[in-house]
Amino acid sequence: MTPRPPVPALSPEAGPGPAGTLTDLPCPVAVTPAAAVARRPVTGSVHSTDMSIGVDGPGSRFVAFLAGCPLSCLYCHNPDTRYLRNGTRMSADDLVADIARCATFLRAAGGGVTLSGGEPLLQPVFAGEVLHRCRRELGLHTALDTSGFLGPRASDALLADTDLVLLDIKSWDPETYTRVTGRDLRPTLEFARRLERLGREVWVRFVLVPGLTDDPDNIDGVARFAASLNNVSRVDVLPFHRLGAAKWEAMGIPFPLADTPPPTAEQVTAAREIFIARGLTTV
Template identity: 45%
Template sequence: MKVKGYIHSFESFGTKDGPGIRFVLFLQGCPLRCLYCHNVDTWEIKDNKMIMTAQEVMNEILKVKGFIKTGGVTVSGGEPLMQPEFLMELFKLCRENGIQTALDTSGYIFSDKAKQVLELVDMVLLDIKHINPEKYKILTSVELDNTLKFAKYLNEINKPTWLRYVLVPGYSDDENDLHEWAKFTSQLKNVERVDVLPFHQMGQYKWEKVGKEYKLKDTPTPTRELVEKAEEIFRSYGLKLLDK
């Protein structure tokens, strides 16, 4: 029986979700409740816009195969690992068609099925949103522990990984925390790159649209100096950042 995927949307020419030009598939459903989420409309599985089989998604990917040959396919969300069977089918089809794959995840779902998905994907984009467990929970409403285990497991299996860190003034910009984050991640030998992503307000309208309170409406975008300070700390631990 073919597994159906609960899908929010897809983007044919993404350039920010892995190397090269990419087909980006956004799956529905997420167990996290990040204060700065810009895809708040992906949280509930029942709010999906489409239900498709992996082959139906593959048919959409193949329409742009010529354009994504230097990149590939990234599955994002939501949290894609809420739908592991669908991911396995899709990543197998991508392999059969010679298409590079990336999984964009919070690492919160660390299960045997998640490990099976990791066997089939070429690289992982992992968000480690904070290193302090209490502050992580304030930001996301879930525990940090699984994400750190997930990161260590990616290192164990030597899975190519890009790390992402959203810099939110007043929440994730404390210098001691940045040093601790860099200390932990610099031990992971599979990490190819770290991206510091400045917090922005572009998702606010979605919170209003779905009738949820947006607690960060008065939080500013970090200054260039603040971003550069975080990047400088990360580089001081040997982490590779994209030169801007």
């Protein structure tokens, strides 16, 4: 496979730039004075919302897909959420109001709300406001689906309002991780250790891609790390699929793994057994 070009680092100075570049992303931290923020509604870029069962946290979930992501994963099934401009500007008030309409059902179904994307921590103020209000005002279980790459943007207050973190650890081997995402693995591991210190429950997510992430040593590395944390309650081994290929085509971008087959049932079972051998619960 052709080596991936380097991806530029996020920068606080990033401003308007050509479409499709990381200058399309915001500053790492909101710089607006707190008093000014208090005078106007918190807003964010929301790509879409959906309902799911069991895969985005326990029970039935209201899932909000926030726009924008600093990673460029080869197997991304939501490439249409990559940039902030891919979403619709929406206030936290309006999103929470949409969630509130389902709150009685979500509580009865043992579910809650999940912020996904994209990468929710690209919009930490908006994400934190929505999580806070869903948990404190609506009494809903809250979950954050993240790669952990932008973990430093998550304040302790945001994480205190997060009942569950769905943490995507895409590879243990650093070179493979960079090949898959265009980014560095270290921030994800540091974020995982921080979540352990804060006592936040974690479900680790690992995508099994034949010929890319399926080396047994790579899988065992993720398993050893997950088992070393006392807050990981579950590991989801997610088989690679090509269901997002049509989105890549619609965007006029060749799907990088178009020729990669999904893993067989036997390969998925073998990967799960590696996690189980480390004492972890898998699905």
